[in-house]
Amino acid sequence: MSSEDVKATVRERYGQAARQVADGSRTSCCSTTCCGGSAGDPISSNLYTEAETAVLPEKAVLASLGCGNPTALAELHPGEVVLDLGSGGGIDVLLSARRVGPGGKAYGLDMTDDMLSLARENQRKAGVDNVEFLRGEIEAIPLPDDSVDVIISNCVINLSTDKGRVLQEAFRVLKPGGRFAVSDVVVRGEVPSEVRRSMELWVGCVAGALTEPEYHQRLWEAGFEGIGIEPTRVYEFEDAKAFLAGSGLDTEVLAREVGGRVMGAFVRARKPL
Numbered sequence: 001m002s003s004e005d006v007k008a009t010v011r012e013r014y015g016q017a018a019r020q021v022a023d024g025s026r027t028s029c030c031s032t033t034c035c036g037g038s039a040g041d042p043i044s045s046n047l048y049t050e051a052e053t054a055v056l057p058e059k060a061v062l063a064s065l066g067c068g069n070p071t072a073l074a075e076l077h078p079g080e081v082v083l084d085l086g087s088g089g090g091i092d093v094l095l096s097a098r099r100v101g102p103g104g105k106a107y108g109l110d111m112t113d114d115m116l117s118l119a120r121e122n123q124r125k126a127g128v129d130n131v132e133f134l135r136g137e138i139e140a141i142p143l144p145d146d147s148v149d150v151i152i153s154n155c156v157i158n159l160s161t162d163k164g165r166v167l168q169e170a171f172r173v174l175k176p177g178g179r180f181a182v183s184d185v186v187v188r189g190e191v192p193s194e195v196r197r198s199m200e201l202w203v204g205c206v207a208g209a210l211t212e213p214e215y216h217q218r219l220w221e222a223g224f225e226g227i228g229i230e231p232t233r234v235y236e237f238e239d240a241k242a243f244l245a246g247s248g249l250d251t252e253v254l255a256r257e258v259g260g261r262v263m264g265a266f267v268r269a270r271k272p273l
């Protein structure tokens with residue numbers, strides 16, 4: 001799998017997911033192969049409280065393809081600048097915008113045009129001004145150095161083929177003392193090489209996931225301190241069967257090897273002062 005192939009497939013699949021939400025043909029999360037898988041939805045379901053979703057446009061909630069709830073776990077203060085890497089339909093950007101208030105700002109960054117259109121439509125419906133969706137790649141963030149207080153992201157960094165670069169870029173745009181507060185899929189131990197080589201499972205947020213020590217190491221190499229990785233949802237055998245379905249691999253056998261080793265986690269770190 002070349003880096004360009006992965007990026008093109010990710011863009012195509014998430015573009016398709018965005019169009020399905022926009023035209024109303026997708027009425028629940030993950031009816032296409034993306035984070036959460038095609039059969040069942042162990043990764044993206046039930047991540048937000050009713051109080052959170054009640055104040056959001058319906059299509060922002062339907063487009064949710066994350067694996068955690070980073071804004072619930074991140075510290076966000078009024079007046080701060082937040083950046084969401086791979087903002088999709090905008091759910092976490094809209095939630096952050098409420099938390100930082102009119103004196104703050106929430107940026108979303110995504111490379112998929114249909115996701116950006118959906119997110120901007122959701123912003124319009126939500127009636128919030130302190131939000132801006134940027135087109136670009138998380139490996140080359142289109143913002144100046146030292147300009148962001150908090151970086152959030154929800155199930156996106158695992159999709160990148162150059163995670164070291166993403167973390168260096170996150171470090172660059174954060175202000176000194178700025179926080180990295182990200183939900184992502186991580187792996188504990190080894191997963192079989194067939195899983196690692198599957199494009200379907202890469203797009204489904206599993207094959208590209210870093211192990212906990214790899215994540216720690218790359219954050220440290222980028223310059224971060226105060227690094228912590230806390231599992232928020234461990235995908236057991238039945239969950240693994242659901243996200244392996246549609247991969248063309250032997251679901252039953254691999255789910256035994258993968259179950260309990262793949263998890264949604266909250267990853268935190270800080271740029272030194």
Ligand SMILES: C[S@@+](CC[C@H](N)C(=O)[O-])C[C@H]1O[C@@H](n2cnc3c(N)ncnc32)[C@H](O)[C@@H]1O
Pocket residue numbers: 010011014015034035063064065066067085086087088089090091092109110111112115136137138139153154155156159160205
């Ligand atoms: C799994 S979805 C998550 C969307 C959103 N964070 C959420 O929780 O619903 C991944 C999103 O990241 C975007 N994405 C993936 N790789 C990217 C990259 N290298 N640069 C920018 N956006 C990317 C995709 O277009 C898609 O919208």
